[in-house]
Amino acid sequence: MSATPSPSLPLATRPGLLERLVALVYSAPCPLCAGDRTGGRLCEACFTALPRLRAPCCAVCALSLDLASASADLAAPRCGACLEGRAFARALVLGPYSGRLREAVLAIKFAGRKALAYDLGRRLGASVALELPAVPLLVVPVPMGPARRRERGFNQAEILAEGLSRAVGGRLVSAALRRPDDRPPQTGLGLAARRANVRGAFVATRRVVQGRVVLLVDDVVTTGATVEAAAACLGRAGAESIWVAALARTP
Numbered sequence: 001m002s003a004t005p006s007p008s009l010p011l012a013t014r015p016g017l018l019e020r021l022v023a024l025v026y027s028a029p030c031p032l033c034a035g036d037r038t039g040g041r042l043c044e045a046c047f048t049a050l051p052r053l054r055a056p057c058c059a060v061c062a063l064s065l066d067l068a069s070a071s072a073d074l075a076a077p078r079c080g081a082c083l084e085g086r087a088f089a090r091a092l093v094l095g096p097y098s099g100r101l102r103e104a105v106l107a108i109k110f111a112g113r114k115a116l117a118y119d120l121g122r123r124l125g126a127s128v129a130l131e132l133p134a135v136p137l138l139v140v141p142v143p144m145g146p147a148r149r150r151e152r153g154f155n156q157a158e159i160l161a162e163g164l165s166r167a168v169g170g171r172l173v174s175a176a177l178r179r180p181d182d183r184p185p186q187t188g189l190g191l192a193a194r195r196a197n198v199r200g201a202f203v204a205t206r207r208v209v210q211g212r213v214v215l216l217v218d219d220v221v222t223t224g225a226t227v228e229a230a231a232a233c234l235g236r237a238g239a240e241s242i243w244v245a246a247l248a249r250t251p
Contacts, residue, residue, distance in 0.1 A: 040115030051099045061091045062249045087231035088242040092128040097248035108156050121160035125167025137170035142218040145182030161217040176208045194225035202233040210238030222250045
């Protein structure tokens with residue numbers, strides 16, 4: 001007489017259940033085209049179709065420029081804000097915030113596509129690795145305020161940073177930068193209001209960042225006010241230099 005599995009066994013040890021769970025996870029389709037079974041990651045066709053930055057772009061913040069608004073140095077043009085100086089050395093992005101890349105960012109933030117966030121973080125890391133300083137990096141996600149994180153359930157920048165740190169070999173330290181309180185969303189605010197909204201918003205852990213090269217990770221750079229404020233905070237805490245990596249840059 002064959003024995004039947006005991007109902008008291010933990011779920012993961014019941015015969016066949018773990019295999020079924022794994023099969024379910026990895027049968028999830030590409031989140032953009034719902035085609036290939038990718039486990040919730042982008043299929044290669046959708047990744048290839050993501051928009052790419054077109055020259056000229058600001059050599060510091062990756063803002064798309066026209067020749068009239070670029071600095072005279074056409075080999076490394078800079079926008080007006082970057083000519084005035086930045087708290088970070090350079091922002092590296094996967095592409096412009098448009099088309100399928102915009103769809104992917106929105107799917108991560110508002111549909112909870114965590115596997116997609118990790119996958120795009122890994123791809124972002126692979127695409128920018130050769131442009132980063134060849135030193136040990138401290139990978140730090142831009143934090144969210146506590147209430148906003150509770151509402152969403154996760155910080156998309158942190159998941160992006162997990163994938164990116166694997167690709168570039170950096171050490172991920174989410175606690176290196178905190179956002180103790182909640183501020184109004186940046187969406188809909190002008191540049192001056194955005195800068196005021198994030199002024200003093202971040203707190204860095206000096207003993208962690210002092211003397212380190214930091215790679216600050218976010219999903220989208222819009223005006224640059226958020227990453228500028230975060231980078232300035234890290235600089236005041238003693239970081240040697242701060243670089244920025246993001247999935248997208250708004251036009």
